[in-house]
Amino acid sequence: MKKLLKLIAINLYLFLFFVLPAHAQEKVSFYNLRIQTGDLIFVGAKQDQLSGAINRVTQREENASFDHVGIIEVSETGIYILHASPEKGSVREPLDSLVNQSKSKNKKLAVYRLAKEVQPSISGAIISAKTLLGKPYNWSYVLNDTSLYCSDFVERAFRDAKIFELEPMTFKDPKTGEIDTYWAEFYTKLGMEVPEGKAGCNPNGLAGSRHLVRLGKLYEK
Numbered sequence: 001m002k003k004l005l006k007l008i009a010i011n012l013y014l015f016l017f018f019v020l021p022a023h024a025q026e027k028v029s030f031y032n033l034r035i036q037t038g039d040l041i042f043v044g045a046k047q048d049q050l051s052g053a054i055n056r057v058t059q060r061e062e063n064a065s066f067d068h069v070g071i072i073e074v075s076e077t078g079i080y081i082l083h084a085s086p087e088k089g090s091v092r093e094p095l096d097s098l099v100n101q102s103k104s105k106n107k108k109l110a111v112y113r114l115a116k117e118v119q120p121s122i123s124g125a126i127i128s129a130k131t132l133l134g135k136p137y138n139w140s141y142v143l144n145d146t147s148l149y150c151s152d153f154v155e156r157a158f159r160d161a162k163i164f165e166l167e168p169m170t171f172k173d174p175k176t177g178e179i180d181t182y183w184a185e186f187y188t189k190l191g192m193e194v195p196e197g198k199a200g201c202n203p204n205g206l207a208g209s210r211h212l213v214r215l216g217k218l219y220e221k
Contacts, residue, residue, distance in 0.1 A: 028074050030095070031219040033111055035072055038122030039215070040154065041081060041098070042207055043068035044108035058170075058202040066110070066203035068150050070098065071129055071157060082129045084153035090135040099218065109218040110207075114163070118211050121161030129157035141169070142195050151201040163211050169200035 027034040045054060045067040054067045070083025072095060079095045102109050114122065138147035143166075148156070155164045171183040171194050179194050187194045206212070 026074065028079065030079060031099075033215055033218055035074065035079070035111060035215075036113070037072060037074045037126065038114055038119065039072040040112045040114075040206070040212065041070055041072055041095070041218070042066040042110045042112065042203055043098070043102055044110070046105070046107065054202065058204040066207055069154050069203040069206055070150065071125070071154060072111070073126055082126070082133070082153075082157070084132075084135070084137055084148040084150045086137050086139075089137050090133050090148050090153055092130065092133055103219075111215040111218055112207060112212040113215055115211050115213055118161060118163055121158055121163060124160060125157040125163075128160065129153070132156060140190060140192065140195070141200060142198060143200060151203050151206050154206060155201045164201060164206055164209055166199040166201055167205065168197045169195060169202070171196055 027036045043066060045065045068083070070081040073080045073082055073092070080092050081095045081098050082090075082092045083098075084090045085093075099109065132148060132153060136147045138144065138149045138152065141149055141152075143152060155166065158164060171179050173180040179196065183194055207214075
């Protein structure tokens with residue numbers, strides 16, 4: 001009997017290790033949502049300053065108005081966000097730090113999950129994301145290999161799986177068809193032309209991906 005139980009235990013272990021998908025993630029409660037590694041967290045945009053400028057030229061959907069995005073990692077030591085932060089560069093830090101910062105600025109947070117068919121890409125994306133840590137923030141938003149902005153960080157992490165696509169960036173105000181005044185002044189201060197049409201990405205574009213499913217707003221029922 002003991003030999004039979006031992007054999008069953010061994011076979012169960014082999015089944016769990018080799019048969020169940022490697023991307024299967026443990027879900028944990030965080031505020032009002034059940035989150036897992038690989039979920040993306042988006043920060044709601046404000047109407048003014050850089051946040052508003054990003055949203056004015058990139059918003060696509062009425063319920064998707066974002067100016068920042070990062071990748072959630074659930075580990076034995078806590079819940080983290082991997083992201084390219086304007087204040088800190090590309091970092092891995094407790095998710096609570098982003099939540100508290102967003103709350104202090106009265107900014108909403110929304111969580112999206114990769115669709116089931118592309119979830120096998122999560123483990124590789126986390127590994128890729130960690131190779132990007134330490135890079136400074138890219139204030140020009142022109143793609144390069146030495147600095148990163150938030151959606152650039154996420155797109156690169158999932159690039160091997162082709163989850164997201166780069167597309168021509170625009171800095172034009174959709175209401176006027178002209179370069180948004182904020183961005184015209186922004187790039188003048190940087191001493192460069194507005195990179196209209198250059199390849200890039202943005203949080204609203206990522207949120208609109210067909211590979212993502214919206215879970216809901218964080219800390220709201």
